[in-house]
Structures are given as structure tokens and as C-alpha cells.
Amino acid sequence: MASQISDKKRPKKTKKRSRVESVEFERINSLNWNPTLTEKDDDFSFLIGSNELEGGFLCLEEIDESEYNLGIAKSTGGSEEKGKTKPKKQKVDTKNEELNGEAKGESKEEIEEVGKETKQKKKKKKKKKKDKINKDAVNEAEGNEESPAVTDGNDDQEQDSVDETEYYAWNELRLHPLLMKSIYALKFKEPTPIQKACIPAGAHQGKDVVGAAETGSGKTLAFGLPILQRLLEEREKAERQLPENGELDEKVASAGLLRALIITPTRELALQVTDHLKEAARHSNFRVVPIVGGMSSEKQERLLKTRPEIVVGTPGRLWELMSGGDTHLVELHSLSFFVLDEADRMIENGHFHELQSIVDMLPMASKSTDDDSQKSQNCETVSSVQRKKRQTFVFSATIALSADFRKKLKRGSQKSKANDELNSIETLSERAGMRADAAIIDLTNASILANKLEESFIDCREEDKDGYLYYILSVHGQGRTIVFCTSIAALRHISSLLRILGVNVWTLHAQMQQRARLKAIDRFRGHEHGILIATDVAARGLDIPGVRTVIHYQLPHSAEVYVHRSGRTARAHSDGCSIALITPNDTSKFAALCKSFSKDNFQRFPLEMSYMPEVMKRLSLARQIDKISRKDSQDKAKKNWLERSAELMELDLEDNDSEEERVNNHKRKKATSAQLTNLQEELKSLLSRPLQPKTFSKRYLAGAGVSPLLQNQLEELARQKNPNNSGDIRKKMIVIGQDCVEPLQALRSAGPETKLNLKDMAEKRRDITELRRKRKETKKRLREQRRKQKKKLQGKE
Numbered sequence: 001m002a003s004q005i006s007d008k009k010r011p012k013k014t015k016k017r018s019r020v021e022s023v024e025f026e027r028i029n030s031l032n033w034n035p036t037l038t039e040k041d042d043d044f045s046f047l048i049g050s051n052e053l054e055g056g057f058l059c060l061e062e063i064d065e066s067e068y069n070l071g072i073a074k075s076t077g078g079s080e081e082k083g084k085t086k087p088k089k090q091k092v093d094t095k096n097e098e099l100n101g102e103a104k105g106e107s108k109e110e111i112e113e114v115g116k117e118t119k120q121k122k123k124k125k126k127k128k129k130k131d132k133i134n135k136d137a138v139n140e141a142e143g144n145e146e147s148p149a150v151t152d153g154n155d156d157q158e159q160d161s162v163d164e165t166e167y168y169a170w171n172e173l174r175l176h177p178l179l180m181k182s183i184y185a186l187k188f189k190e191p192t193p194i195q196k197a198c199i200p201a202g203a204h205q206g207k208d209v210v211g212a213a214e215t216g217s218g219k220t221l222a223f224g225l226p227i228l229q230r231l232l233e234e235r236e237k238a239e240r241q242l243p244e245n246g247e248l249d250e251k252v253a254s255a256g257l258l259r260a261l262i263i264t265p266t267r268e269l270a271l272q273v274t275d276h277l278k279e280a281a282r283h284s285n286f287r288v289v290p291i292v293g294g295m296s297s298e299k300q301e302r303l304l305k306t307r308p309e310i311v312v313g314t315p316g317r318l319w320e321l322m323s324g325g326d327t328h329l330v331e332l333h334s335l336s337f338f339v340l341d342e343a344d345r346m347i348e349n350g351h352f353h354e355l356q357s358i359v360d361m362l363p364m365a366s367k368s369t370d371d372d373s374q375k376s377q378n379c380e381t382v383s384s385v386q387r388k389k390r391q392t393f394v395f396s397a398t399i400a401l402s403a404d405f406r407k408k409l410k411r412g413s414q415k416s417k418a419n420d421e422l423n424s425i426e427t428l429s430e431r432a433g434m435r436a437d438a439a440i441i442d443l444t445n446a447s448i449l450a451n452k453l454e455e456s457f458i459d460c461r462e463e464d465k466d467g468y469l470y471y472i473l474s475v476h477g478q479g480r481t482i483v484f485c486t487s488i489a490a491l492r493h494i495s496s497l498l499r500i501l502g503v504n505v506w507t508l509h510a511q512m513q514q515r516a517r518l519k520a521i522d523r524f525r526g527h528e529h530g531i532l533i534a535t536d537v538a539a540r541g542l543d544i545p546g547v548r549t550v551i552h553y554q555l556p557h558s559a560e561v562y563v564h565r566s567g568r569t570a571r572a573h574s575d576g577c578s579i580a581l582i583t584p585n586d587t588s589k590f591a592a593l594c595k596s597f598s599k600d601n602f603q604r605f606p607l608e609m610s611y612m613p614e615v616m617k618r619l620s621l622a623r624q625i626d627k628i629s630r631k632d633s634q635d636k637a638k639k640n641w642l643e644r645s646a647e648l649m650e651l652d653l654e655d656n657d658s659e660e661e662r663v664n665n666h667k668r669k670k671a672t673s674a675q676l677t678n679l680q681e682e683l684k685s686l687l688s689r690p691l692q693p694k695t696f697s698k699r700y701l702a703g704a705g706v707s708p709l710l711q712n713q714l715e716e717l718a719r720q721k722n723p724n725n726s727g728d729i730r731k732k733m734i735v736i737g738q739d740c741v742e743p744l745q746a747l748r749s750a751g752p753e754t755k756l757n758l759k760d761m762a763e764k765r766r767d768i769t770e771l772r773r774k775r776k777e778t779k780k781r782l783r784e785q786r787r788k789q790k791k792k793l794q795g796k797e
């Protein structure tokens with residue numbers, strides 16, 4: 001079906017262009033391919049078996065670094081240096097010394113002075129760049145063509161101040177100088193373990209890769225850098241083979257074929273991956289474009305007309321444009337990389353139908369059956385060598401790899417029927433063309449959770465959840481916090497309550513307009529102590545620095561989602577903590593979670609109970625206000641709907657209420673409105689004071705410290721007490737003792753007695769089950785007695 005679509009809908013003009021492009025491809029194919037590594041040299045051969053290099057890419061030795069105006073820091077000891085600590089500065093070659101300014105005869109002080117100035121300038125530049133990147137993501141998706149991944153003139157200046165010896169750890173990965181330039185700009189001093197393992201396999205050995213590593217471990221670049229590396233090598237190789245006059249150079253540089261297709265489950269993640277790859281590709285002139293739903297598809301089609309080499313998208317919109325015959329997207333014969341990010345999410349409901357259609361459009365690998373050859377009709381111009389060269393990358397933090405994954409891949413398509421659904425990673429990978437010798441790199445530990453993440457929980461009743469949430473946000477509200485809900489109804493409930501309580505929150509869920517979704521993330525990102533209430537659309541991949549705490553207001557349906565939610569904190573080199581609110585109904589689910597993470601005990605989050613009376617008082621008022629406001633807006637919505645419907649049907653609405661009813665209604669409304677005003681006044685007065693523990697002394701504030709919310713309230717209080725004072729209120733307030741303790745700190749300073757043993761938990765659960773059983777039996781007995789008595793009475797009558 002896919003081939004029919006592409007054949008029928010492709011306009012004639014494109015066919016002509018395809019022919020020109022395929023000639024270009026045949027030419028590239030005919031180049032001699034050089035293996036860059038021998039198995040002996042390869043540090044990672046133990047991970048991936050044989051070392052055949054498919055495809056025609058330049059080895060780094062063939063690249064002239066001077067062309068890029070930078071030298072790669074060389075290890076002094078060559079391959080023997082591996083595993084040793086980085087060399088001292090004196091050992092750096094003269095090229096690096098020149099870059100550092102030392103060879104120019106400048107004094108140390110002068111260099112330090114210049115270094116300071118450059119640092120300040122770079123700080124400003126970095127901020128500007130960050131703002132630009134956020135705007136670019138939205139611009140790109142909307143089709144505003146102003147942000148190709150190209151460097152500006154200032155980069156070389158920036159480059160001069162880089163001390164490349166600090167990036168020594170990257171040397172063994174032998175990345176292209178232009179990529180190293182981007183890495184310097186990103187200030188990533190060393191590759192993360194998953195990058196270290198995937199780059200040799202993906203970039204130098206041309207392998208397919210299945211990569212699993214903890215959340216926030218840099219998986220995006222683990223597949224992104226191999227793609228860029230190979231594209232750069234290919235471009236250079238082609239350029240070298242061209243005649244000296246350089247006429248054809250441009251053709252190769254702007255061949256405009258789709259080379260990499262990256263699929264992610266959510267729009268936000270697609271935009272984020274685009275940004276990240278653009279940063280890595282900023283010196284290499286490759287275009288990276290996001291194709292996501294929720295934004296104008298016409299604009300995105302326009303963007304595709306610029307023929308970007310790399311497309312990052314969500315399955316829905318990608319398939320919409322593909323099935324619509326978008327010429328750039330259906331010319332998949334040129335595709336060298338097919339990436340599934342968060343692959344395990346892709347096989348879940350809601351994604352795999354579109355994904356299946358996309359995968360079916362991919363030209364099949366050389367192991368063709370009759371069935372396959374039919375499917376690949378749409379790419380008859382492509383040689384089998386070209387097809388074979390496509391690499392498949394499948395990544396996630398929670399890939400559930402079955403033990404015989406490799407075997408299943410080997411058995412290949414003989415087993416999987418054309419109409420099989422892609423309901424396992426194995427089938428999906430195999431159907432996408434993954435080869436049996438794929439490198440399987442699984443760096444997840446037994447618990448799957450991020451290493452620097454501290455897990456905790458609060459066991460409470462369902463009705464106390466809101467109180468504990470408010471408590472954590474008010475008393476420990478430091479750093480960014482994400483609160484996860486499973487349902488949109490719960491999200492609406494808590495965001496409404498918290499807003500009434502004066503806590504500024506942003507929300508994110510799938511029913512929001514895409515623009516509002518991006519705006520919410522942007523605002524959250526821009527606020528140091530921001531609070532985001534989100535459903536699981538935000539669970540995967542979102543990379544927002546400074547998220548210190550994740551709160552599971554409702555437990556997710558699966559352990560995988562729990563891992564991804566919690567993984568929004570403790571990313572890269574940071575730490576963080578997660579707090580799960582557990583009700584008696586959640587205990588069995590929670591115990592199952594702990595079991596799947598091989599955890600014997602979870603830490604109980606320490607609570608200062610003396611705050612709770614005040615918390616509950618405020619909450620009770622907020623709930624009443626919320627109830628009245630909700631009822632009011634529901635009534636209004638109902639009335640509006642009735643009026644609109646009547647207008648549409650050209651009917652007149654009659655008021656059938658009697659005079660008495662109308663008066664009563666009016667009275668009721670007035671009373672409700674007065675009640676609302678009273679409640680609001682009462683809450684306002686409570687909120688104007690800082691949240692106080694029961695033992696609070698007005699003279700000395702003690703307890704968990706001063707959160708930003710508390711700080712605001714204290715300032716407000718001081719202002720109210722002294723309205724004539726125009727000076728800086730902050731200077732007049734003296735806070736003695738600890739600063740606000742963020743949840744992670746509170747958790748760490750809590751003693752080991754807060755740990756909950758899973759055995760205790762299981763016992764508690766058994767007790768509850770027993771209690772329920774007994775209650776049920778008693779009810780049954782009572783019912784039986786009542787029935788007998790009734791029968792007796794009826795018999796007497």
C-alpha cells in the first residue's frame with residue numbers, strides 16, 4: 001500500500017529529480033569503502049562482535065584538521081594511554097599551546113585576564129543562545145525558515161579560548177573536527193558511558209544499535225553523533241573524489257536527500273531532539289527539521305521543500321505527510337539512518353499503527369522475500385548495497401530486551417508476516433531492517449532508575465494527598481518541581497486548588513493546544529522555582545535543567561512510566577529526588593514497582609506534622625471556593641450551551657420558572673456569592689501570613705526554613721505591618737537558621753528509621769485484605785439475618 005501511495009502521488013518533476021539523485025547515489029556507491037578500524041584497535045569490539053564497516057565513510061586520519069581551524073587534542077601515549085588519567089597541560093602539542101595563547105609570549109596574568117573577560121562574554125552569549133534555541137524550536141516546527149544549523153562568525157573566536165586538553169576523553173571516539181567544535185561549545189568535557197559505547201559501533205563500524213541507558217544519560221547524542229559523523233565523512237569523501245574545479249562540490253553539499261529519520265513519541269521530545277542535534281550540527285551545515293502534530297502542516301510541508309538531511313518527527317504527523325505523498329519524505333531510498341527514540345513507547349497503543357505504516361515504507365534490506373520485494377517497489381532505483389547501508393538505531397531507558405532478542409532478529413522476516421503488528425521491540429526492530437549483528441548496548445543497572453536519583457514516598461489517605469502536596473510545595477519549594485498525574489481530571493483538580501492557594505503552577509497535558517503546551521514548558525523552564533503539573537505526556541525525554549523534585553501525585557500504570565517520570569530529575573551530572581504519594585489502594589501497585597526495581601526498601605519522606613493543621617485549614621477553604629466556582633462555571637457553560645443550541649435551531653428559549661422559583665434562584669445565587677466572598681476573604685487573610693507550624697512563635701520562625709513562597713508571604717506580611725515603609729523589605733527581614741531545605745536535602749538528613757521495609761508493607765497489605773474480607777463476611781451475615789427475619793415476619797402475617 002505504501003508503495004502504491006508513493007508511486008501514484010509523486011509528481012513527474014520529482015521523478016526526474018530522483019533520477020538525477022540516484023545517479024549521484026550510484027556514484028557515491030561506486031567509491032571504495034575503507035574500514036576505519038581493525039578489530040584489534042577497537043575498544044568496543046567486545047561489545048559488538050565483528051568489525052565490518054558497511055558504507056563509505058572517511059576515516060578521521062584522512063581529514064585535514066587544519067581545514068577546520070582547530071586541532072584535536074592528542075593523547076601523548078597513543079592507544080597505550082587508554083584508561084589512564086588525562087595528560088598534563090605541558091604535554092599538549094604546540095598547536096594547542098598556540099590556541100591557549102601561551103606560545104605567543106603572553107604572561108600568565110594577561111592570559112588569566114583575557115580568560116576572565118572571555119568567560120563573561122561567553123556567559124552572555126550562552127544566555128542569548130539559549131533564548132534563541134527555544135524560539136528556534138517553535139519557529140522550525142511552524143515553518144519559519146530562519147534557523148538552519150549553521151555557525152555564525154563568532155564561533156571561531158569562541159573556539160580560540162577552548163582548552164582542548166580538557167576534552168581529552170573524546171579523543172578515542174575520533175569524532176570529526178566539526179563535531180568536536182560543537183562539543184567544545186556545549187562544554188561536554190567527556191562522553192557519557194552510552195555515548196562512549198555507541199559512537200564506535202554506530203559511527204565507525206556502521207552497526208545497527210540497540211541502546212539502553214538510564215534517563216538523562218545523553219542517549220540523544222549517542223545516536224546523533226554517529227549520524228552526523230557519518231554524514232560528514234561521506235560528504236568529505238565525495239568532495240575528495242570530485243574534480244579540482246569544485247563545480248560539483250556544491251551539488252554534493254546540498255544534495256538535499258533525506259538521510260536520517262528520527263521518530264519520537266511526543267511532540268515536545270521531537271522539538272527537543274531537533275534542538276539538540278542542531279547544536280551538535282551547528283558547524284556542519286546539515287539541516288535538522290522537526291515534523292510534529294498540533295502545528296500547521298502546510299508550513300511544515302514548506303519546510304520539507306528545503307530538503308533537510310535530518311527529519312525528527314512524531315509518527316502521526318509524519319505519516320500524514322508521507323501518505324499525502326510529500327516528496328522529500330517518501331524518497332526513502334536515500335535514508336541511511338532510521339532512529340526510534342523511546343522505542344518501547346512506540347509499540348504501545350496510539351502510536352504503532354502510524355509507525356507500522358512508516359516502517360512498511362522503508363526499503364527492505366537485502367534479505368528479500370517475495371513479499372519484501374513487493375514492498376520495496378517504491379525504491380527500485382536503489383541498489384541493494386545502498387539499502388544494506390541503512391543503519392537502525394533503537395533507544396530507550398526502559399527497553400525490555402528479551403533474552404533471545406538477537407536470535408529473533410536472526411530468524412528475520414521468514415517468521416514475521418507482513419500483517420504482523422509491531423507489538424514488540426524485536427518485531428519492530430526487525431521490520432525496520434535491523435540486522436542480526438546489531439550492537440546491543442544495555443547499560444541499565446538492575447534498578448533501571450537513574451543513579452543519582454533518591455526515591456521516597458509518603459503513605460497517606462486519598463483525601464490527604466492535596467494537603468501533603470501543598471505542604472511539600474510550600475515548605476520545600478526549592479528548585480523546579482514536576483507533579484505527575486495519571487488523569488487530566490486529577491491534574492485540573494490540583495492545579496485549580498493550588499492556584500486558589502496562591503501557588504503559581506503551569507500545566508501540561510495532551511488536550512492542550514500545541515502552542516499552549518510549548519508555552520507552558522517555556523515558562524516552566526524560565527522560572528528557577530517553577531512548578532509544572534503534568535500528565536504522562538511530559539514523562540519521557542523532556543530535558544529541563546534544574547528539575548530538583550518529581551512528585552507522583554498518582555502512581556503511573558507501569559514501572560516504565562515511573563522510571564521515565566522520575567527521570568525528569570537527576571539528569572546528566574545532577575542529583576534529584578522523587579516522592580510518591582501512596583494511598584492504601586496503591587500499596588500493592590507500589591510494592592510491585594519496588595519489586596521490579598529490585599529494591600528492598602524505599603525511604604519515607606520526612607514530614608513536619610506541626611504544619612498540617614494550618615495546611616488543612618487553608619485547604620478546606622480552597623476546596624470550598626473551588627467547589628462553588630466550579631458549580632458556577634458549570635451552570636454558566638450549561639446556559640451558554642442551551643442558548644447556542646437554541647440559536648442554531650432558530651428556537652426561542654422560554655423561561656418556564658414561576659415567579660417564586662425565580663426569586664428563590666436569585667436569593668440562592670446571592671447567598672452563594674456572599675459565601676464565596678467570605679471564604680475568599682478568610683483564605684486571603686490566612687495566605688497573607690507565612691505557613692506556620694503549630695508551635696510557631698511570631699518572633700522566631702523555625703522549622704524547615706524559608707521557601708520562596710514563604711519568603712513572599714513574609715515580605716507581604718512585613719509590607720502589611722509597615723505600609724509606609726518604601727525601603728527594601730528584604731533588608732529588614734532577618735532569617736536566622738537554615739535556608740529552605742529542598743526535598744532532596746530533607747530526605748538526606750532524615751534518619752534511616754524512615755526506611756520502609758517491603759516485608760512490613762506486605763504485612764500491612766495482608767492486614768488490610770484480611771480486614772476487608774472480614775467486613776465483607778459481616779455484611780453478608782447481616783444481610784442473611786435480615787432476609788431471614790423478613791421471611792419470618794411474612795410467614796407470621
Ligand SMILES: Nc1ncnc2c1ncn2[C@@H]1O[C@H](COP(=O)(O)OP(=O)(O)OP(=O)(O)O)[C@@H](O)[C@H]1O
Nearest residue numbers: 188190191192215216217218219220397541543572
Ligand atoms: N557528554 C555529555 N556531557 C555532559 N552533558 C551531556 C553530555 N551528553 C549529553 N549531555 C546532556 O545531558 C542531558 C540529558 O541528555 P539526553 O536528553 O540526551 O538524555 P537521555 O538519555 O536521552 O534521557 P531520557 O532517557 O530521559 O530521554 C542533556 O541536557 C544533554 O545536553
